[in-house]
Amino acid sequence: MSAIQPNVSEPISDELALVRAAKRGDDSAFEELVRRYDRNVFRIAQHITQNREDAEDVVQDAFLKAYGNLAQFQEQSKFYTWLVRIAVNEALMKLRRRRPERMVSLDEEVKTEDDSLPREVADWSPNPEQMYNQAELRDILTRTIQGLPAGFRTVFVLRDVEGLSTEETAQALELSIPAIKSRLLRARLQLRERLSRFFQKRASGDGNK
Amino acid sequence: MKCTEFLKELTNYLDGALDERTKSDLEDHLAWCHNCYVVCDTTRKTIEIYRDSELYELPEDLRGRLRSAIMTKCSQSKKSGPQSV
Ligand SMILES: [Zn+2]
Numbered sequence: 001m002s003a004i005q006p007n008v009s010e011p012i013s014d015e016l017a018l019v020r021a022a023k024r025g026d027d028s029a030f031e032e033l034v035r036r037y038d039r040n041v042f043r044i045a046q047h048i049t050q051n052r053e054d055a056e057d058v059v060q061d062a063f064l065k066a067y068g069n070l071a072q073f074q075e076q077s078k079f080y081t082w083l084v085r086i087a088v089n090e091a092l093m094k095l096r097r098r099r100p101e102r103m104v105s106l107d108e109e110v111k112t113e114d115d116s117l118p119r120e121v122a123d124w125s126p127n128p129e130q131m132y133n134q135a136e137l138r139d140i141l142t143r144t145i146q147g148l149p150a151g152f153r154t155v156f157v158l159r160d161v162e163g164l165s166t167e168e169t170a171q172a173l174e175l176s177i178p179a180i181k182s183r184l185l186r187a188r189l190q191l192r193e194r195l196s197r198f199f200q201k202r203a204s205g206d207g208n209k
Numbered sequence: 210m211k212c213t214e215f216l217k218e219l220t221n222y223l224d225g226a227l228d229e230r231t232k233s234d235l236e237d238h239l240a241w242c243h244n245c246y247v248v249c250d251t252t253r254k255t256i257e258i259y260r261d262s263e264l265y266e267l268p269e270d271l272r273g274r275l276r277s278a279i280m281t282k283c284s285q286s287k288k289s290g291p292q293s294v
Contacts, residue, residue: 027284034276039267042275046265055265059275060282067283121244124251129258141262160256166224185220192248192255199251 019079023070030070034063037080040162041087047157048091050146051098058094062087077171081164084172088154095150128199144194152187159184210238215245223253 015036021029038059045058065086066073073082125131132140145153158169159180170180215238221227222235239246267275 025287027280030283031276031280034279038272038276042267043265056271056275059267060279063279064282064286067279068286121247123247124254128254129261138262138264141259142264145259145264156259161259163260166226181220185216188220188223188252188255189216189248191259192252195255195258196251199254 015079016075019070019073019075022067023073030067033066033079033083037083038063040080041083044084044087044154044157044162045091045094047145047161048088048150048154049094049098051094054091054094054098058087058090061090065090078168081168081172084158084162084164084168085174088158088172092150122196122200124196124199125201128195131199140195140198144191147194148187148190152183152190155180155183156187156191160188210234212238212242212245215239215242216248219249219252222249223256 015033018029018033022033041062042055042059045062046052046055049055049058062083066083069086073079129137145156148156154173155169158164158172159166164172166177166180166184169175170177173180175183215235218227218231218235222232227235239249
């Protein structure tokens with residue numbers, strides 16, 4: 001089986017040029033950076049906050065913070081990774097404000113069953129996406145990922161949806177690489193298990209929807 | 210190789226981050242262990258489905274509004290001096 005390819009095809013060679021121009025006060029260069037990454041930041045923010053208005057605020061606040069702190073950006077990492085770090089922090093703050101009763105932290109050790117094999121392994125229908133219409137599928141996927149703890153959800157979104165590398169995800173979340181890998185494995189397995197309910201092969205004669 | 214060992218390497222395997230030798234050990238296991246084969250295959254599908262799902266796309270009109278709000282605030286902040294973190 002072939003490896004899964006990341007979503008974003010890097011490198012963006014002129015990203016650094018844009019950042020340097022923005023640092024010198026060229027706002028149109030900064031606007032170009034906004035254009036380049038606003039969709040990603042919005043997606044990440046909405047996955048973390050699970051709230052549309054909060055996600056809109058996060059997009060604005062994250063870019064504004066990036067703008068105000070450009071001088072501190074060291075250029076050792078990619079601008080995008082740095083921006084994601086700012087956005088994740090803003091999004092977590094929103095989440096904590098909205099759900100103060102629940103501890104929301106990325107580095108807490110999330111308790112789950114150990115990494116033993118999933119008990120119930122049901123094979124899926126060959127084209128699971130086609131078992132539901134678009135709206136149903138969207139609803140299933142949204143509810144399923146929302147059920148994950150914030151720490152797992154965030155790692156999965158950065159790695160598997162946004163296509164950051166393990167190293168970039170570790171930088172963006174300020175976690176170690178082993179911590180990222182262990183969260184990613186659990187997130188993937190939990191999502192798989194939850195989706196199985198919807199995507200398993202149905203008994204013959206049952207028919208697809 | 211036991212199933213638990215397979216599972217430990219699953220993420221590296223799916224990400225193509227294994228050396229040839231470990232990879233072929235895993236593939237040997239996949240050849241005879243149906244459970245792990247299904248877990249591996251459906252985990253890959255899980256990732257692909259989410260990657261292709263286009264959840265939370267930013268609508269163009271909202272996008273434009275957000276961008277102009279950002280740029281307006283940016284130029285205001287320039288006049289009022291540097292922002293604190
Ligand atoms: Zn096995």
